[in-house]
Amino acid sequence: MKITNKQKRTKRNYKVLILVLVGLAILLLSYYFISLKLGTWPNETTKINTSPATQAEIDAGNKSKTDTIENDGKNVTGSDSPAAPIKDESNNTSSTQVDITSVNQSSSNLTVKVLIQTILSTGECTITMKNGALSYTSTVPVQALPSTSTCEGFSIPLNQLSKGAWQSTISVKSGSIVGSTSKEIQVK
Numbered sequence: 001m002k003i004t005n006k007q008k009r010t011k012r013n014y015k016v017l018i019l020v021l022v023g024l025a026i027l028l029l030s031y032y033f034i035s036l037k038l039g040t041w042p043n044e045t046t047k048i049n050t051s052p053a054t055q056a057e058i059d060a061g062n063k064s065k066t067d068t069i070e071n072d073g074k075n076v077t078g079s080d081s082p083a084a085p086i087k088d089e090s091n092n093t094s095s096t097q098v099d100i101t102s103v104n105q106s107s108s109n110l111t112v113k114v115l116i117q118t119i120l121s122t123g124e125c126t127i128t129m130k131n132g133a134l135s136y137t138s139t140v141p142v143q144a145l146p147s148t149s150t151c152e153g154f155s156i157p158l159n160q161l162s163k164g165a166w167q168s169t170i171s172v173k174s175g176s177i178v179g180s181t182s183k184e185i186q187v188k
Helices: 005-038 055-070
Strands: 098-105 109-116 124-131 134-144 149-151 154-157 164-174 177-187
Touching (some): 055 134, 098 164, 098 177, 109 124, 109 164, 109 177, 134 154, 134 164
Antiparallel strands (some): 098 109, 109 149, 109 154, 124 134, 124 164, 134 149, 164 177
């Protein structure tokens, strides 16, 4: 049986097609494993923007604060109402509830987020962390939200902390309103 030129071309076309498919498979697998190693696909990660706020972001925050103050008490229903600060016995200060809402650790930072159960347009949050004789302290401004407030967020460089359990306290002060919460934070 003699092989014709047409059969030779068909065989050669199949070989080229197989080589192209194998090459594409190698490229796709390489892309997949590199993306998996970098943590970008299929499980994309969100990067936290730790750069200083832009003027547009500051303006939007100030507008939100103004809107919150102007609309205070109007159209408030159910869970929209923040808990009112509780006056102490001397009536000099009022306390509000403070909650640590998340603690996340990246390769370079420990991020702590806080929720304050009342609307505060000014003030500051201080985190104090202790591990034996070691301590760390940082202060950030309070930021008003529509029905609560938050600390602007603590982004603590890991080179400031050692591995282990850190007893952490968040203190909030805004005029005569104060609040605090404590939690043990594990640094890995």
